[in-house]
Amino acid sequence: MKVLIAGGAGYIGSTVASACSDAGITPVIIDNLVTGRREFTTGRAFYEGDIADGPLIDRVFAEHPDIDAVVHCAALIVVPDSVADPLGYYRANVTKSLEFVSHLLRNDCERLVFSSSASIYAANADLTVDENSPLDPQSPYARTKAVCEGMFADIAAGRPIRVLSLRYFNPIGADPKMRTGLQLRRPSHALGKMIEAQETGVPFQVTGNSYPTRDGSGIRDYVHVWDLAAAHVAALGAFDALLPDTGGDRSTVINLGTGRGTTVRELLDAFNSVIDTPVPSVDAGARPGDAAGAYTRSDRAHRLLGWQPQYSVTEGIRHSLQWAAVRDEVLTP
Incomplete structure (x- = not known):
């Protein structure tokens, strides 16, 4: 094929x-x-x-x-x-x-x-x-x-x-074999901003803190x-x-999707659980176009495709960090 x-x-x-x-x-x-x-x-x-x-x-x-x-x-x-x-x-x-x-x-x-x-x-x-x-x-x-x-x-x-x-x-x-990953050195999504905060020592900004979620931060299905x-x-x-x-x-x-919702604050907790020095956070206003978010409750992909996720959020974070460490070796300036 x-x-x-x-x-x-x-x-x-x-x-x-x-x-x-x-x-x-x-x-x-x-x-x-x-x-x-x-x-x-x-x-x-x-x-x-x-x-x-x-x-x-x-x-x-x-x-x-x-x-x-x-x-x-x-x-x-x-x-x-x-x-x-x-x-x-x-x-x-x-x-x-x-x-x-x-x-x-x-x-x-x-x-x-x-x-x-x-x-x-x-x-x-x-x-x-x-x-x-x-x-x-x-x-x-x-x-x-x-x-x-x-x-x-x-x-x-x-x-x-x-x-x-x-x-x-x-x-x-990222690709677990580290062949590919996020091509941007400074991606704009939450996990990318956490990695940037870890590298620069600047607190991570939780953009939006009054959403109707369990902790007020946006929720996503990672x-x-x-x-x-x-x-x-x-x-x-x-x-x-x-x-x-x-x-x-x-x-x-x-x-x-995974069928599990993870808030931005929960994502930061997971991120901090796999690094040596925890990243602090500060609350900030929502970005233009942002929404509270959502996660799937559907099992249609499993029923029709025989597919279900194999990797956890924590494993996704680890692979993102591994990719960030080798990105500049794989991609030329």
Whole structure:
């Protein structure tokens, strides 16, 4: 089996590529390297360019006519940046995705796995969600994901393509073999900020302290990135059983989370349990576009994909710290 991974030089896309390779699936990578890293494409078929570039997509399929499916991980993902630049986010995440799917249709690609986000949900009072929960995205980034899901479902209903949207919760960790990890030295998410606080000696900021959670800080469903990657491998293997080309639904969604909610303060406690000198914290205001968060109560991924997470939050923290220690050796300045 061969799969095209759009955004395959990024954090999640490159990890999916490694999981595919380990499972005997050949990855082909396309990435414009705006946030991705060339080092993550070493030893793989790689095309540097944009998913909206029709002639480039045509060349990829001409040179790899045996591509069986596409995993679409190409997107901008930083919530505060999307608040500051909604135009750029809609252009990158929605407009280019629309162009991309038109190029896939022209090249007779019928299977698309889309990297979506649990940030599109309206959480229940208990902050849990499942695939049938109402949607209420709270940031331009989240809305781009919701728009893409609806757009792909509409296209799949009338054209020869089937779409499986995987709604990620909050990825942490790195490839346990340390082949890939977060490419940014200073990532903006909570765990990245904790590592930065440890390195600089500056207290970690708990952004938002009046959410309706057990300790007032935001709550997330932290899922190890290698578990996410394994779910993609499972999705590729189960794709035709889930979405047969002989009638029935042409698109569906699956949550990818652990089913356990962890608050930011609890994440900091777990972080401090695996380092020598605990990181202090200070309370700060919520960032633009932030929300209380949510975690999945669904077992749909287990039922339909035979998938369930193997790594704990603590193991994700350890792998993130291991990656932070070797990142500058793997990635050139």
